[in-house]
Amino acid sequence: MTQERTTPKPSPTDRKDTSECRNVAVLGGGSFGTAMTKVLAENGHCVRFWMRDEAQARDVRDKGVNDRYMPDVKLEGNIDPTTDLAAAIRGAEAVFVAIPSKAFRSVIREHAEDFEADQAVVSLTKGIERDGFRLMSEILQEEIPRCRTGVLSGPNLAGEIVNRDLTATVIAAKDPDVRRTVQCLLGCEYFRVYANVDVYGVELAGALKNIYAIVAGMAAAMDLGENAKSMLITRSLAEMSRFAVSLGANPMTFMGLAGIGDLIVTCTSSRSRNFRIGYAVGKGRALDEAAAEIGQVAEGVHTLLLVKEKADDVGVYMPLVRGLYDILYGNASISAVINGLMMAVQNSDVEFILPRTVAQ
Numbered sequence: 001m002t003q004e005r006t007t008p009k010p011s012p013t014d015r016k017d018t019s020e021c022r023n024v025a026v027l028g029g030g031s032f033g034t035a036m037t038k039v040l041a042e043n044g045h046c047v048r049f050w051m052r053d054e055a056q057a058r059d060v061r062d063k064g065v066n067d068r069y070m071p072d073v074k075l076e077g078n079i080d081p082t083t084d085l086a087a088a089i090r091g092a093e094a095v096f097v098a099i100p101s102k103a104f105r106s107v108i109r110e111h112a113e114d115f116e117a118d119q120a121v122v123s124l125t126k127g128i129e130r131d132g133f134r135l136m137s138e139i140l141q142e143e144i145p146r147c148r149t150g151v152l153s154g155p156n157l158a159g160e161i162v163n164r165d166l167t168a169t170v171i172a173a174k175d176p177d178v179r180r181t182v183q184c185l186l187g188c189e190y191f192r193v194y195a196n197v198d199v200y201g202v203e204l205a206g207a208l209k210n211i212y213a214i215v216a217g218m219a220a221a222m223d224l225g226e227n228a229k230s231m232l233i234t235r236s237l238a239e240m241s242r243f244a245v246s247l248g249a250n251p252m253t254f255m256g257l258a259g260i261g262d263l264i265v266t267c268t269s270s271r272s273r274n275f276r277i278g279y280a281v282g283k284g285r286a287l288d289e290a291a292a293e294i295g296q297v298a299e300g301v302h303t304l305l306l307v308k309e310k311a312d313d314v315g316v317y318m319p320l321v322r323g324l325y326d327i328l329y330g331n332a333s334i335s336a337v338i339n340g341l342m343m344a345v346q347n348s349d350v351e352f353i354l355p356r357t358v359a360q
């Protein structure tokens with residue numbers, strides 16, 4: 001017999017004690033910046049919410065709504081929208097950065113002098129920088145080495161977090177104090193924060209899964225079936241961990257929320273922008289057209305190029321990356337790529353048990 005679950009959703013009145021109002025900053029006025037601002041403000045913190053557009057900041061201040069990215073979400077609590085980045089981060093105990101990877105370094109560099117020594121600066125961005133294949137935490141270390149850095153990543157669809165749907169994430173940082181601070185600032189009835197020390201693995205997992213979400217979107221558009229869905233997710237996990245381990249990540253990280261957790265949600269949800277791009281292309285739309293229609297960042301399209309290049313460089317076998325690259329940037333047909341993948345030499349399942357025996 002199935003029992004119906006009647007646990008109510010946490011409401012804003014279930015907030016933490018506001019006597020513990022701590023100063024924090026969120027950089028980036030898009031979907032994820034908005035979602036994290038909302039969690040922090042509901043937890044009773046004083047949030048300076050930086051965005052580059054003055055009209056948008058005024059609008060958020062006046063209406064309590066980020067119309068462009070989250071039109072149906074009311075932002076309540078102690079939130080100060082601003083376009084003054086130096087003022088936003090002044091005295092902040094933690095700074096959360098949700099700027100797309102393409103603009104991440106330039107924003108941080110322009111304001112490098114404004115960050116304070118030992119300030120905790122946490123990247124929320126799931127992407128890779130083209131030059132030198134840098135992850136965002138590496139950019140933070142290069143640009144603001146006197147700060148303590150971390151990365152937040154996991155199965156975290158912004159559209160669900162703002163509904164207070166139950167969610168878990170991972171804070172990865174070398175400094176235990178940064179891990180504890182972030183757990184304490186963000187954790188609440190609907191948002192649970194786990195800790196990890198494998199910063200590189202957590203961050204790379206978040207960037208890589210966007211590629212496979214595009215593949216999964218295509219498979220959904222083509223109605224390939226449930227077995228295929230499972231095969232794709234599992235082989236994606238094998239491929240992304242093979243790549244990450246070759247670059248120094250801990251394979252066990254991929255068993256956690258930032259690995260398999262994020263891969264599952266992004267490969268199965270039509271809320272994912274990367275999944276939606278794949279779906280549109282699978283239905284015959286051009287890549288540019290699909291991206292423009294979504295109107296928000298889908299990091300996987302750009303990450304695919306960098307990972308394909310890097311995999312070729314370091315000699316890691318990534319048939320799904322290669323297949324997607326051939327579809328999006330070559331002129332390969334989806335069915336030809338699927339056929340090539342299915343007819344490739346048959347290999348071992350879990351490479352850590354039975355090593356891969358066949359070369360690509």
Ligand SMILES: NC(=O)C1=CN([C@@H]2O[C@H](COP(=O)(O)OP(=O)(O)OC[C@H]3O[C@@H](n4cnc5c(N)ncnc54)[C@H](OP(=O)(O)O)[C@@H]3O)[C@@H](O)[C@H]2O)C=CC1
Pocket residue numbers: 028029030031032033051052053068069098099100101103107124125126127156157158159295296297299
């Ligand atoms: N949305 C989600 O569910 C999640 C997103 N992420 C990650 O967070 C990062 C941000 O994504 P998200 O917020 O969703 O993206 P959106 O597309 O929703 O918003 C992008 C934001 O970045 C701003 N931006 C773009 N270029 C610049 C720039 N040069 N200087 C300053 N601001 C800029 C945009 O400003 P403007 O409007 O003025 O162009 C906008 O506020 C991505 O790496 C994404 O992978 C991580 C977890 C979940």
Ligand SMILES: O=C(CO)COP(=O)(O)O
Pocket residue numbers: 126154155156157158210213262265266271272273274275297298299
């Ligand atoms: O990272 C995400 C969920 O964890 C969001 O994915 P998209 O960027 O594809 O929307």
